[in-house]
Amino acid sequence: MKRPLSFTFSSPFFFPLFLCVLASLLLFACKKDSFITSRDARISITIDTLKYDTVFTKLGSVTQSFKIINENNQKLRLSSVKLMGGNSSAYKINIDGVATEEAKDVELEANDSVYVFVQVTVDPNSQNLPFVIRDSIQVAYNGNTQFVQLEAWGQNAHFFRDKHIISDETWTNDLPYVIQGFLFIEAGKKLMIEKGCRIYLHADAPVIVDGTLIVNGEKDTADRVYFTGDRLDEPYKGFPAAWPGIYFSPLSKDNVLQYAVIKNAYQALSLEAPSSNASPKLLLKECVIDNAYDAGILALNSSIVAENCLISNCGKNISITGGGDYQFTHCTAVTYSNAYIDHKSPVLFLSNATNAGTGSLQAVFRNCIFWGEGGLVDDEVIVNRSGTNPFSVNFDYNLWKVKTAPTNVTVNHIINDQPPLFDSINVSDRYFNFRLKEFSPAIDAGTPSSVLIDLDGKSRPVGLPDLGCFEK
Known part of the structure; x- marks a missing residue:
């Protein structure tokens, strides 16, 4: 009958080595759970400007979004994500499901991100032509600031x-x-x-x-x-x-x-x-x-x-x-x-x-x-x-x-x-x-009719017209 295998670690080097590995793991885990506070901390923002095509007054725009990404191997605290126009702005923001004008102390896990959603509603004014509405969102962390610009064209109607x-x-x-x-x-x-x-x-x-x-x-x-x-x-x-x-x-x-x-x-x-x-x-x-x-x-x-x-x-x-x-x-x-x-x-x-x-x-x-x-x-x-x-x-x-x-x-x-x-x-x-195109088989292939112009308003010839809505 075979005896079960057994191991005995009798080396004098094993226990100190084990402690070193354990300490390294604990140190790494603690570091990952701690916040990075250096100004050298890195974030990336997925866009520098949110642009909206024509937005009619009284009607809200489609909601757009961007991400703020923590590119560090430690947690990061955003001290502020702020709509600079505040409550007078035509824009509204929502940060991870919370509607606000400013979110403070937003915590990001290591290599994690947060979504910022943005919508604009334009108030009527006296202008007939489209007009531009601008604002920005400030992202502050560890003494650094970055901005996302907001730009929409409003139109009365x-x-x-x-x-x-x-x-x-x-x-x-x-x-x-x-x-x-x-x-x-x-x-x-x-x-x-x-x-x-x-x-x-x-x-x-x-x-x-x-x-x-x-x-x-x-x-x-x-x-x-x-x-x-x-x-x-x-x-x-x-x-x-x-x-x-x-x-x-x-x-x-x-x-x-x-x-x-x-x-x-x-x-x-x-x-x-x-x-x-x-x-x-x-x-x-x-x-x-x-x-x-x-x-x-x-x-x-x-x-x-x-x-x-x-x-x-x-x-x-x-x-x-x-x-x-x-x-x-x-x-x-x-x-x-x-x-x-x-x-x-x-x-x-x-x-x-x-x-x-x-x-x-x-x-x-x-x-x-x-x-x-x-x-x-x-x-x-x-x-x-x-x-x-x-x-x-x-x-x-x-x-x-x-x-x-x-x-x-x-x-x-x-x-x-x-x-x-x-x-x-x-x-x-x-x-x-x-x-x-110049060599189209439809050129000069028609028969004269009472239609004397084409879709561009261009005159058709007295002779044979082209087929279709456009005259070459």
Whole structure:
């Protein structure tokens, strides 16, 4: 039977060595639990300046944050973390969950950190132009001080919640308009929006048009009329579905949008039912519809005339169902799959049917471009016909990307599956310039029409125009 192993430490050196190791461990532990008080102690702050894009008066900003990191192997005490503007500051701070103007004796474990959260709320003033609001946060420790600068641009605005247009009204561009709840134009009433207006809509704020919406933008960038979400700080300002969109009800009529830019909606423009008179329900001239999560244009048995319009990077660029009357001239419908929009629907879908039945459909697409890349779509133009209702769909001088040509349509001079050679496309940076390069097959490939300018307001030639919304 084996005897268990046993060890006997009889060396005269073992016990003193053991004591030395134990003492070192205890010394290290005590040092780690003690506070470093030297001015040479090191901290790092993850940012030197917190910047906020335009913050509307009365509305709080998004909360931003930074970390203060103890880079020492000992504990560190921050004697003060202080908002220099105190209780009169537009900024508010929160340190590790505690709202305060100044936190004292903030203890940081060795190699640990603390979060500082910052929000800004801007009080109204008399200025029309954006104005800057500055403050700073002081971090003091061991006789040292560091500062984090705070900078926000405030903007006065007209603020409306659950806004009803109950008589004809005109908006001018003296200040931006911020809409919460909804904007509703009653039947028989008109809202006219003049050049240069900026309309910012909250996530819960659709524009509902029972009456008439007139947008009178002009060609210069500053004079166009913009509809977009009210979150203007990174990363939210580029998100699709930031606001619901503009809805034209069956009662609505005589709507005109010229030089309007409609961005980041869920369904940018949706309309249903035919016009109640001889005019189209919606006239779109020189408009940009971009980055709509579900649809750029969603029409149910309605009527649209669109000229020089860019419908870009939408879940569904143009979706027409239930029939109706449509005329698109010199329009570009294009989507590149990107971080926000997964391109899985054709840029143009036409059908005279819905679950409720079928209707008559008349549509003309002339001098247009229908293109998509980076997604799962083989046919960027799909046309479906059901029943025996009148059905006339004409594609006249267009460039499109399809593998299977649509049926039940009339086609004339189609450029198929040739890249239009847009000027600049950078999907990773989300930069899209849909003007044409010099050798684009869309140049001089159109037919003369009554549309004499392009989306930039530039004159089109007397001879053969370019396809799409931009003239080279």
